[in-house]
Amino acid sequence: MSDPASEPQGRLPETALASLPLSLQAEQRAALEAAYATPTRAYHNIGHVAEVLRHYADVAAGPGWRQPREVALAALYHDAIYDAGRRDNEARSALLARDHIARWLAGEGIDADRVAELIELTARHGAIARDDVDEETRLFLDGDMAILGAEPSAFDAYDRGIAAEYRGHVPGPLFRLNRRRFLKALLKRERIFLSDHYHQRFDAAARNNLRRAITTKR
Template structure:
């Protein structure tokens, strides 16, 4: 479940970091966690990253990753810069990932282009067709969207979190209209999840959650 923001800065769980195929320098970890703490976020916070990391590790134990370090870094940085309503959050997050890789992982052989590519693609959730991307990309993108198939109470908390983040940036009626349009678009898709792995696990639950959410956004 996404972590709520408290006075003390939330941090990435040590148990998750220990399972990743790369080690973050203390300074890199601190800079990353600081990025996710600004501005205060109801959903796109370090708790969301932790949840996507759990999905990342599930895939690592199942289908596996072709470029596990690059995907792990994309998970860690994909929402590092987030301001509700801006269209360049993903691009700016990708730039930050490149900067951190160059600063703290210069000799690690990381494919920074691949990390940036994955992060940039998260801007197109709901618009990417399965055949447009490779299987590793499908799994990465689906992990970010797995919240759609969460337990109803967890999904509802996510939906409220998104609304909270946009409050003050977009008028309420306009937000509800656009949000409902986005959710209806997802529901109309033949596949909500691009990969077979996530489709089998979460499609039915996601459709139930989306139907419920759509009926409440009048």
């Protein structure tokens, strides 16, 4: 398997594709990568998708997935449409996933409604209670938010990336105020991660990262 660092920029690493329980046609892969290339993104890019797929593979090797293909597709498409500040990114990403499933995976028995549901739920990070969703959904959503519990350097790069994406869309002082409120709200939650799998692995590190980030957003 290839080294992700050797992959052309904007391409899904072969290592990430190897974790998928389905094959992407060349045209589908190209269309997906093109979607993530626009607009230019500092965080919600193909690298983020590769990281979510790494967590997907970790869960596949542990607790397992009930609908592995649907979850994999949701991971692939969950940020395919992303314009900082817009409220319909997730809904538009879900529509793109449906279109690509119909175009390239017709007849494969993919539950497109489930794929779209998972993608649309990512719009509610930080507002979903553990009992609101099933365990598979908890694991999927936590994989998208696992960056909160990453090594400090990786978390800081994520935090800078979010700020860069909003630059030019939201005035700096307002962004920092809203970002700080969001991070504080996460920190106040009894559980940052919905699943036990992620809670046990990342809660302590996530709280340390959040506390540190909050103190810098004045």
